[in-house]
Amino acid sequence: SQQGEEDPQALSIQEGENATMNCSYKTSINNLQWYRQNSGRGLVHLILIRSNEREKHSGRLRVTLDTSKKSSSLLITASRAADTASYFCATDDAGYSTLTFGKGTMLLVSP
C-alpha cells in the first residue's frame, strides 16, 4: 500500500540553487527515511528522521518532519549537477514490518 506521496513530481533548477521536496503520508509512523536513485540504479539511503525529531541535518541535506501535518521535507542546499536523481521518501509504519515508498520526485540540476 502506498504511504508516502512526494511533491513535486519533477523539479528543475540551476546549480547553486536550493531544492526542496515534500513528502506527505497518511498514517502514524515510527520514522521516515529519504532515499536517492540515480537513473535506473538501486536506491541509496540518505537520511532518517524519527517520529520524535523535528529536524535533522547531514552535509547539504536538511530534513524536517511535522507529524501533526503528516509531512516531511528534504532540502538540498547549493545543488550540484551530480545531485540530479530521483528522491523517495519511505515510511516505517507503526505496527507494520515493511518500509513503504512514495513515487518519488525527479530532480534535474542544470550546470
Added chain:
Amino acid sequence: EAQVTQNPRYLITVTGKKLTVTCSQNMNHEYMSWYRQDPGLGLRQIYYSMNVEVTDKGDVPEGYKVSRKEKRNFPLILESPSPNQTSLYFCASSLSRGAGEKLFFGSGTQLSVL
C-alpha cells in the same frame, strides 16, 4: 565491500518460460525484500523475508515466488512470466526490520517479458 548483488542486470524472456532472479548479500542481514518499480507507480513490495525460512507477501505478490533457505540468498522466481511482469526489480536487505533500519539495494534487474 558490503553489497547486495542481483543477477542478471538485464533479462529478456518469453511468456511462460520460468525464470529466477538471484539476490545475495554479504552483510549478514536478517531482512531481505523484493520490490518492483514501474513508471508512475513507484516501488511496490513483492515479498519480504524476516529471516531464514520466514517469508511473507508484500503488496503485489501474485505471479511470484521466493525462498530463503540461506541467510545470504533470496531468489525471486517467476514460474510463468507474463508481459505485465515487465518491470525493474530490486532486491534490498537490512540488518533487521526494526524501526530505523535502512535498506541496502541491489543494482536492479530490468526484465522484459515478450
